[in-house]
Amino acid sequence: MIPDQVMSSGIDTSPECQDNKNHCDKNISALKLIFLLGIISLFGSFVSDATRSVMGPFLLTLGASGAIVGLVTGLGEFSAYGLRIISGYYLDQKRKFWQTFAIGYGLLFTIPLLFFTRTWELAAVFLISERVGKAIRAPSRDTILSYATDTTGRGWGFGIHKSLDQIGPVIGPVFMVFMLEMTGNYEAGFAYLTIPLVIMLLALLFVHRLAPRPEEYESIEKSHIQKDYYDFFIPYAVYLFLIMAGFASFPIISYHMALTGIVEYTRIPLYYSLAMIMTSIIALISGRVYDRKGVAIVGVFPVLNIIIAYNIFFGMESGFFTGMILWGIQIGMINTTLKATIADFSNISMRGTVYGILNAVFGTSWLLGSFAIGVLYDISVFHVMWFVVILQMLAVIVFIRMIYVLKKRS
Incomplete structure (x- = not known):
C-alpha cells in the first residue's frame, strides 16, 4: 500500500474535502490509482524505449537492410497509433478496461524473446507485436485515467502520470548503453529487461485490486449530463494534425545533428534524454x-513549433540546446493537454x-509530417522552415475556430 503521506501532496484541501471524509478518501484512492498507473507506464516505457x-x-x-529497418519501424508506429481506433471502439462496447490493459502491457514480454532471435524476420514480428500492444493498452489506460482525474483535476492527474511515465524513456536507453558496455551484445540487454517487466506485472496485479471498477471514480451526475462536442472535436482533430505534422521527430533531428556535425555523435543520445527530462517536468x-x-x-503550440524549428535547423549548438529543451516541453504539454481535453469534452x-x-490522428500526422520534413530537408532547411510556418499559420486559424465553438456552446 502506498503511504497516504506520500500521496497527500496533491489532495484537495478545500472545505468540501475537509468536511466530507468520503470525498477525501475518494481523492486519496484516485491519486493512488494514478500513481500506480504511472509506475506501470514507467516500467513499460523503460522496456519499449530501451528497445527502440x-x-x-x-x-x-x-x-x-536500411529499407527493412524503415519498413519495420513504420509498420510498428502505424500499428501503435492506427489500431487505437479499433481498440478504443472495442473498449467502449465491451467495457473490459483491465482485460485490454493487461493484454496490451503483456505484449511487452515479446521483447525479452529477442534474446533467442537469429533472423530479422522473427525480430520484426516481436518488435511489431510490442507496438500492437501499445495500441491495445493506450485507450484503456487513458480511459481509466480519465475517470480517476475527474476527482483530482484533469490536468494535474494526467500531468502526474506523464511525469512518471517519462522517467522510462530517460533511463531505458541509458540501461541499454550500460548493457552494451558490459556485454558487447544486444541480446543480454533484452534478456535483462525481464526484470522491469516483472516489476510492472506485480504493479499491474495490485492496481486491479485497488480499482476493479475505475468508472466509479467519475461523478455520476457529470457522466449523465455530459455531451459530446462533435463540433469542437473536428477542428480540434485538424488542429492536432497540423501541430504534429509541423513537429519534427527525433530521428530527423538526430540525422540533422550527425550530418551537420553541430553536436558530437556520442552526445546525440544525451540531447534526447534532456528533452525527456523536460517533458517529465513540464507535464x-x-x-x-x-x-x-x-x-x-x-x-501556444504553433508559436513553440516555429521557435523549435528555427533553433534546431538554423541555430548553432547553443541554439540547438534551446531547441531541444523546447522540443521536450512541447511533447509534455501536448500529451498532457490532449488527454485532459478528451476527458473533459467527451461523453463517458x-x-x-x-x-x-x-x-x-496524432500518430498519423506525426508520421506523415516527419516524412514530408525529411523530403524537404534533402532539398533545403529553408523549405523545412517554410513548411512548418505555413502549417502553424493554418493551425492558428483552426484554433480560433475552436475557441469560437466553445464560446458558442457555453
Missing part, C-alpha cells in the same frame, strides 16, 4: 495550468473511441 533506442543497429546485426506544470486556464493553453460512454481516434 537500439532497434536499428540490432536489426542490422541480423542482416536487415506537471502544464497540467496545473490546464486546470486553471482550460483548453486555451493549447494555443464514448471516451475510449475518442481517445483511439485522436491518438490515431
Whole structure:
C-alpha cells in the first residue's frame, strides 16, 4: 500500500474535502490509482524505449537492410497509433478496461524473446507485436485515467502520470548503453529487461485490486449530463494534425545533428534524454495550468513549433540546446493537454473511441509530417522552415475556430 503521506501532496484541501471524509478518501484512492498507473507506464516505457533506442543497429546485426529497418519501424508506429481506433471502439462496447490493459502491457514480454532471435524476420514480428500492444493498452489506460482525474483535476492527474511515465524513456536507453558496455551484445540487454517487466506485472496485479471498477471514480451526475462536442472535436482533430505534422521527430533531428556535425555523435543520445527530462517536468506544470486556464493553453503550440524549428535547423549548438529543451516541453504539454481535453469534452460512454481516434490522428500526422520534413530537408532547411510556418499559420486559424465553438456552446 502506498503511504497516504506520500500521496497527500496533491489532495484537495478545500472545505468540501475537509468536511466530507468520503470525498477525501475518494481523492486519496484516485491519486493512488494514478500513481500506480504511472509506475506501470514507467516500467513499460523503460522496456519499449530501451528497445527502440537500439532497434536499428540490432536489426542490422541480423542482416536487415536500411529499407527493412524503415519498413519495420513504420509498420510498428502505424500499428501503435492506427489500431487505437479499433481498440478504443472495442473498449467502449465491451467495457473490459483491465482485460485490454493487461493484454496490451503483456505484449511487452515479446521483447525479452529477442534474446533467442537469429533472423530479422522473427525480430520484426516481436518488435511489431510490442507496438500492437501499445495500441491495445493506450485507450484503456487513458480511459481509466480519465475517470480517476475527474476527482483530482484533469490536468494535474494526467500531468502526474506523464511525469512518471517519462522517467522510462530517460533511463531505458541509458540501461541499454550500460548493457552494451558490459556485454558487447544486444541480446543480454533484452534478456535483462525481464526484470522491469516483472516489476510492472506485480504493479499491474495490485492496481486491479485497488480499482476493479475505475468508472466509479467519475461523478455520476457529470457522466449523465455530459455531451459530446462533435463540433469542437473536428477542428480540434485538424488542429492536432497540423501541430504534429509541423513537429519534427527525433530521428530527423538526430540525422540533422550527425550530418551537420553541430553536436558530437556520442552526445546525440544525451540531447534526447534532456528533452525527456523536460517533458517529465513540464507535464506537471502544464497540467496545473490546464486546470486553471482550460483548453486555451493549447494555443501556444504553433508559436513553440516555429521557435523549435528555427533553433534546431538554423541555430548553432547553443541554439540547438534551446531547441531541444523546447522540443521536450512541447511533447509534455501536448500529451498532457490532449488527454485532459478528451476527458473533459467527451461523453463517458464514448471516451475510449475518442481517445483511439485522436491518438490515431496524432500518430498519423506525426508520421506523415516527419516524412514530408525529411523530403524537404534533402532539398533545403529553408523549405523545412517554410513548411512548418505555413502549417502553424493554418493551425492558428483552426484554433480560433475552436475557441469560437466553445464560446458558442457555453
